[in-house]
Amino acid sequence: MTDTAPRPTLEAVAARAGVSRATVSRVVNGGDGVRDILVERVRKAVDELGYVPNQAARSLVTRRHDAVAVVVAEPETRVFADPFFALQLRGISKELTAHDNQLVLLLTEGRDDHARVARYLAGGHVDGALVFSLHLDDPLPELIQRAGVPTVFGGRPGWSGDRREVVYVDSDNRGGARDAVRHLAGLGRTRIAHITGALDQTSAADRLDGYRDVMVDADPRLIAEADFTPAGGERAMRELLERCPDVDAVFAANDLMASGALRVLRESGRRVPDDVAVIGFDDMRPVAEQTDPPLTTVRQDIEEMGRLMARLLLRGLDREAPREGVGATPSSVVLPTTLVRRGSA
Amino acid sequence: MTDTAPRPTLEAVAARAGVSRATVSRVVNGGDGVRDILVERVRKAVDELGYVPNQAARSLVTRRHDAVAVVVAEPETRVFADPFFALQLRGISKELTAHDNQLVLLLTEGRDDHARVARYLAGGHVDGALVFSLHLDDPLPELIQRAGVPTVFGGRPGWSGDRREVVYVDSDNRGGARDAVRHLAGLGRTRIAHITGALDQTSAADRLDGYRDVMVDADPRLIAEADFTPAGGERAMRELLERCPDVDAVFAANDLMASGALRVLRESGRRVPDDVAVIGFDDMRPVAEQTDPPLTTVRQDIEEMGRLMARLLLRGLDREAPREGVGATPSSVVLPTTLVRRGSA
DNA sequence: ACGGCACGCGAGAGCGCTCTCACCAGGCCG
DNA sequence: CGGCCTGGTGAGAGCGCTCTCGCGTGCCGT
Incomplete structure (x- = not known):
């Protein structure tokens, strides 16, 4: 707990290097149009003094902050409980760091916080926002969009976004689900059940859609609604066994629920994957690899999603590829998933 | 992706309210010493114009940022893989938000990033830092301390900190370990083994110390070194069974390793907890509650640790309890742990 | 040889805010 | 009834930086 020493200013560096503030500024910001001799002198002075530009002063005039907010809505929910969040954040962080941007984290708990976040974003403290919001009825995305801050969403937001373009990055939930179910079908299974996630989240809804794409006229009793939790998975599995004792395959909308289902199946005397x-x-490693048997699952590249979100946002902010018409208005990206075969199917 | 509208300035509000900039500033910052009539007028103008203070301009003069950096070193390691991190962050976030501070997240990957982080902190972008660094030999804590930024560490840093006071928040790892081992002894177990965590982390070392406190002259073969991972736990358990087939209890330094041990024990035909x-x-719920049998474990209040870290830091920054001599220089806090009994012991 | 034209550099005007200080009322004391 | 405090207000000076200008210098063309 020490006090900050008085920091040298541009002026000080200028004096030491025997040039004007303007020249120091030029050097610090790239040094174009300054003779090499002077650049050298200034660099030296900067080092000797340990000069670090005052970001506040700089932002005041440039109106840029080189900072991006990451908004995570309602972290009580699943995002927060599993490594998802950490991995996305890591991807985001890497990308932002590579472009010298800071990451300001805003976690919201309940509706009261929405206003706070909206105010903060509207306050122009950051250049853009990356928003994770899971629930269909979450008012946050719209609030943020209205705040007029460039934004990229993590996961397809339930909200349709007026006519303004909503940019998001998501996994191919539907396609991944299709792959999973097709794989089960390919194994010769015919009574394939689905344990859904919380259906007020687009990911759960999309996975259900994927299931239905393959099981075109599936017995509705083969679909059990749950909530992405292990306990929910257990409950759903019990229901399924009761309704359809002849079930020979289960596609759960995430690994946590699959692990719950596995337990119930074992209890009921069913062998996995034989019966x-x-x-x-998800391919949540700590879960998927530790179940008995290890879980076959649909992997999504979480970290890459994060990285991509950041990249799209920065591109939209003209941090890279300034014009060229190339990435003027970035559009949403849906990342592919891959089936990871382990022991359970 | 919309552009930010031109934001009203203090000047604009002043004009509209028919007062001076200074008065508006006073009102915005608490409004002491301004007649109620004027306060009212200014508030109205602020609302009508949607005025939000420009933080950059404010910081420029106040030299305060109302922002705190959270530094997480080497997130490849265990912190990042489990909900730990998310929970701490949540605690931190809550506390910071309550005091209107922003959270700037800095994740580091490898040594190269150290310099970057140090530079950022030294750059005076934030008022203080909360640092998570696990490894004994991590140079980061020292770098940061030298940057002269008020800092609170999460977990006891391995580094002793010259003579400057190092402030940290930690769980009572040693005490918790003692409780666990005593509980096992209380069950009548005599051949109590310990699976350690990565011993280059203070938490692992402290838990081992706690084990030794109770098992004063334990058979050294009862101690197996591992690394906090499930696979490590499995390996260690196998070693233990080989070395000491008569082992009748195991204290693992975290739940992940305990789950691995459980699997190996089952394979070997041992019943838990009977044999x-x-x-x-840790009491990592998703793991501890899902094992078979559910895991008895030592709980630490992760979220509270985060909250406490933030509180200590803010207090050190004079954000609360300005003088009074009360919290002038906050000192480290070690939080108690509790034993959670489930099925495994 | 002289006018023009780069190019390199410095002077200076802000960016939007806080904070000190001087000013102006009143109300109080002597 | 005048001097003096006191509390409320406004004027103005910066905080450290960027960026636009305009002024020199050296170099080219004719």
């Missing part, structure tokens, strides 16, 4: 094949979603 | 009792550490 019932099980597939999860 | 071998098992205790973990």
Whole structure:
């Protein structure tokens, strides 16, 4: 807990290098149009003095902050409980760091915080925002969009976004689900059940759609609604066994629920995968690799999603590829998933 | 992706309210010493114009940022893989938000990033830092301390800190370990083994110390070194069974390793807890509750740790309890742990 | 040889805010 | 009834930086 020493200013560096403030500024910001001799002198002075530009002063005039807000809505929910969040953040962080941007984290708890976040974003403290919001009825995305801050969403927002373009990055939930179910079908399974996630989240809804794409006229009793939690998975599995004792495969909308299902199946005396094949979603390593048997699951590249979100946002901010018409208004990206085969299917 | 509209300035509000900039500033910052009539007028003008203070301009003069950096070193390691991180962050976020501070997240990957972080902190962009660094030999804590930024560490840093006071928040790892081992002893177990965490982390070392406190002259073969991962736990458990087939209890330094140990014990035909009792550490719910049998473990209040770190830092920054001599220089805090009994011991 | 034209550099005007200080009322004391 | 405080207000000087100008210098063309 020490006090900050008085920091040298541009003026000080200028004096030491025997040039004007303007020249120091030029050097510090790239040094174009300054003779090499002077550049050298200034660099030396900067080093000797340990000069670091005052970001506040700079932002005041440039109106740029080189900072991006990451908004995570309602972290009580699943995002926060699993490594998802950490991985996305890591991807985001890497990308932002590579472009010298800071990451300002805003976590919201409940509706009261929405206003706070909106105010902060509208306050122009950051150049843009990356927003994670899971629930269909979450008012946050719209609030943010209205704040007029360039934004990229993590996961397809439930909200349709007027006519303004909403940019998001998501996994191919539907396609991944299709792959999973097709794999089960390819194994010769015919009574393939689905344990859904919380259906007020687009990811859960999309995975259900993927399931239906393949199981075109599936027995509706083969679909059990749950909530992405292990306990929910257990409950759903019990329901399924009761309704359809002949079930021979289960596609759970995430690994946590799949692990719950696995437990119930074992309790009921079913062998996995012999009697019932099980597939999860996410490829949450700590869970998927530790279940018995190890879980076959649909992997999504979480870290890459984060990185991509940041990249899209920065591109939109003209941080890279200034014009060229190339990335003027970036559009949403849906990342592919891959099926990871382990023991359970 | 919309552009930010031109934001009203203090001047504009002043004009509209028919007062001077100074008065508006006073009102915005608490409004002491301004007649109620004027306060009212200014508030109205602020609302009508949607005025939000420009933080950059404010920081420029106040030299305060109302922002705190959270530095997470080497997130490849365990912090990042489990909900730990998310929970701490949540605690930190809550506390910071309550005091109107922003959270700037800095994740470092490898040594190269150290300099970057140090530079950032030294750059005076934030008022203080909360630092998570796990490894004994990590140079980061020292770098940061030298940057002269008020800092609170998460977990006891391995580094002793010259003579400057190092402030940290930690769980009572040693005490928690003692409780666990005593509990096992209380169950009548005599051949109590310990699976350590990565011993280059203070938490692992402290838990080992706690184990030794109780098992004063334990058979050294009862101690197996591992690394906090499930695979490490499995390996260690196998070693233990080989070295000491008569082992009747295991205290693992975290839940992940305990889950691995559980698997190996089952494979070997041992019943838990009948033949071998098992205790973990952390109380990572998704793991501890899902093992078979559910894991008895030592709980630490992660979120509270985060909250406390933030509180200590803010207090050190004079954000609360300005003088009074009360919290002038906050000192480290070690939070108690509690034993959570489930099925495994 | 002289006018023009780069190019390199410095002077200076702000960016939007805070904060000190001087000023002007009143109300109080002597 | 005048001097003096006191509390409320406004004027103005910066905080450290960027960026536009305009002024020199050296170099080219004719």
